Amino acid sequence: MEQKAEWLDRIAITCSMTLSLLTKKAEEQGIEVEEDRLMSEVCMGYLYLLSICDSTGALESYPEQSIGEVLNRTVH
Numbered sequence: 001m002e003q004k005a006e007w008l009d010r011i012a013i014t015c016s017m018t019l020s021l022l023t024k025k026a027e028e029q030g031i032e033v034e035e036d037r038l039m040s041e042v043c044m045g046y047l048y049l050l051s052i053c054d055s056t057g058a059l060e061s062y063p064e065q066s067i068g069e070v071l072n073r074t075v076h
Contacts, residue, residue, distance in 0.1 A: 004059065012050055015043035 022040050026032040053059045 008050060008059070012047060015046050019043050 019040055022036045
């Protein structure tokens with residue numbers, strides 16, 4: 001499970017950094033490009049899903065399954 005947790009944390013850090021960069025870009029340019037908005041939504045969606053999984057313990061419940069199997073069952 002530790003490998004999954006580390007992987008999820010690295011993705012969360014990447015999402016947070018991406019959101020910061022996209023926000024800064026939008027502020028500097030005064031507009032938000034459609035592609036940047038979509039990427040922001042993907043990053044926020046991932047962070048939201050991760051927080052739900054953390055708060056419900058969904059990822060700890062299935063340590064023997066791959067992350068894809070866990071998320072598929074959790075989301076659906």
